[in-house]
Amino acid sequence: MNMRLLWMMVMVSCAAGTAAQAHHSLSGVFDTTKSFEIDGLVSRVDWMNPHVYVYVDGKGANGKPMTYRLESLPVAMMRKAGLSKTSLLGDGKPVKVHAYPARAGTPDLGYMLTIKFADGREIQFSKIPGAESVTPK
Amino acid sequence: MNTRICAALLVLGVCMAAVAADAPPATPRTADGRPDFNGVWDNGGGIDFLNPQKLPDGSVCVTGCAPAAAAGAPAAAAPAGARPPPDRPRYKPELAAKVADLDAKQVKFDPVLRCQPPGVPRIGPPDKIVQTARELVFLYEDVSGPFFRIVPLVSGVVRVDDSPSYLGDATGHWEGDTLVVETANFNDLTWLADNGAFHTEALKVTERLTRRGNQMDYSAVVQDPGALAEPWQMRPRRMTLMDKEMAEPAPCVDQDLHLMQDDSHHTNPR
Numbered sequence: 001m002n003m004r005l006l007w008m009m010v011m012v013s014c015a016a017g018t019a020a021q022a023h024h025s026l027s028g029v030f031d032t033t034k035s036f037e038i039d040g041l042v043s044r045v046d047w048m049n050p051h052v053y054v055y056v057d058g059k060g061a062n063g064k065p066m067t068y069r070l071e072s073l074p075v076a077m078m079r080k081a082g083l084s085k086t087s088l089l090g091d092g093k094p095v096k097v098h099a100y101p102a103r104a105g106t107p108d109l110g111y112m113l114t115i116k117f118a119d120g121r122e123i124q125f126s127k128i129p130g131a132e133s134v135t136p137k
Numbered sequence: 138m139n140t141r142i143c144a145a146l147l148v149l150g151v152c153m154a155a156v157a158a159d160a161p162p163a164t165p166r167t168a169d170g171r172p173d174f175n176g177v178w179d180n181g182g183g184i185d186f187l188n189p190q191k192l193p194d195g196s197v198c199v200t201g202c203a204p205a206a207a208a209g210a211p212a213a214a215a216p217a218g219a220r221p222p223p224d225r226p227r228y229k230p231e232l233a234a235k236v237a238d239l240d241a242k243q244v245k246f247d248p249v250l251r252c253q254p255p256g257v258p259r260i261g262p263p264d265k266i267v268q269t270a271r272e273l274v275f276l277y278e279d280v281s282g283p284f285f286r287i288v289p290l291v292s293g294v295v296r297v298d299d300s301p302s303y304l305g306d307a308t309g310h311w312e313g314d315t316l317v318v319e320t321a322n323f324n325d326l327t328w329l330a331d332n333g334a335f336h337t338e339a340l341k342v343t344e345r346l347t348r349r350g351n352q353m354d355y356s357a358v359v360q361d362p363g364a365l366a367e368p369w370q371m372r373p374r375r376m377t378l379m380d381k382e383m384a385e386p387a388p389c390v391d392q393d394l395h396l397m398q399d400d401s402h403h404t405n406p407r
Contacts, residue, residue: 025401028244029393049280049389050252073199074280075387081189081199103398121195 026126029071030100030111035129038068038097038110047085049074054088054112056097061107070099070112073125083123093118098128161350164314169270172314172348177383180262181355181374226329226359226369239333244400248327252281252389254303256327257320257342258357258371259334260284265383273309273316276383283386288318301338303327318344329359329369337363351378 040058099110
């Protein structure tokens with residue numbers, strides 16, 4: 001049984017902090033009805049508010065190298081989940097990412113939904129469109 | 138001694154021990170006898186709805202996790218709480234349209250979305266308090282960045298700049314074991330809460346902090362005769378003393394507002 005696949009994310013979160021919050025809708029920037037996959041290497045993490053950004057060196061639709069800039073949760077939410085810049089950088093081995101695409105069509109921009117590391121560790125930040133809660137087998 | 142009396146005393150002793158075990162820890166005090174507010178505090182708001190789960194293999198579920206038992210994870214904390222209903226001030230009737238307009242256009246006008254200071258009481262309770270007999274210093278890790286407030290407990294303190302400011306000029310005094318912080322001299326560049334809750338420079342905020350054991354009750358009352366129809370008491374918070382030191386707050390650098398394709402936004406819980 002793959003326990004990592006048993007999660008159902010019911011809420012899409014955007015900017016939040018320990019204190020003041022303000023939210024623009026994710027759907028204002030990203031197409032939250034779709035997702036795409038990236039295989040690549042995490043090359044950089046911007047540990048900042050209102051959103052942490054993870055950069056993944058992968059390939060574009062044309063097969064050429066592309067660095068994806070992936071928006072994610074604010075720092076406070078990462079910290080509450082026990083996550084740090086180090087844990088997002090991983091071990092330098094390939095990762096697989098699911099992300100919402102940008103509505104503006106910017107090919108290298110996305111909103112990170114999940115990231116799976118080579119050691120099997122997975123972090124799920126938000127719901128993958130169309131995904132349902134998986135029942136234990 | 139009579140056996141029945143011994144049994145009764147034993148039961149009484151067990152009961153007293155149980156009561157003592159349930160009692161909150163005593164509130165520590167400083168050398169001058171005041172409640173000790175020093176420490177790092179979970180400020181009891183903002184992201185309390187989050188209930189992240191960690192699985193044995195190091196995987197992490199940040200929000201909306203499936204029930205832990207079904208996922209085979211270790212026993213989880215209580216399920217994520219429902220978001221409370223919005224907590225908003227009541228404005229003068231003639232200003233209702235302005236609030237509604239700012240609310241509708243908050244993606245364009247909310248200062249916090251642009252990493253500007255959140256103001257008071259929107260910033261909420263402090264994340265760390267440093268206390269002396271003469272002053273308290275409130276430290277904040279906010280989504281807009283790091284902030285601090287200095288709360289003098291003595292009169293006659295003169296600041297190097299008396300300009301109206303984002304977090305105002307605070308003064309404090311003790312009412313019994315409650316710290317009362319009165320703040321004024323605000324600019325009008327912040328909001329009281331989300332969703333268009335603007336204020337004027339007439340804003341005055343009174344916060345009360347009362348430590349009970351390892352918890353602190355926090356409340357804030359807002360008065361703004363220039364905008365509000367009546368004083369507004371923000372939903373009270375309960376802070377909890379933490380056993381970890383505060384980390385360096387992350388800087389706030391907006392990178393995506395220019396990519397917004399419309400004005401859509403969330404309804405916020407506070």
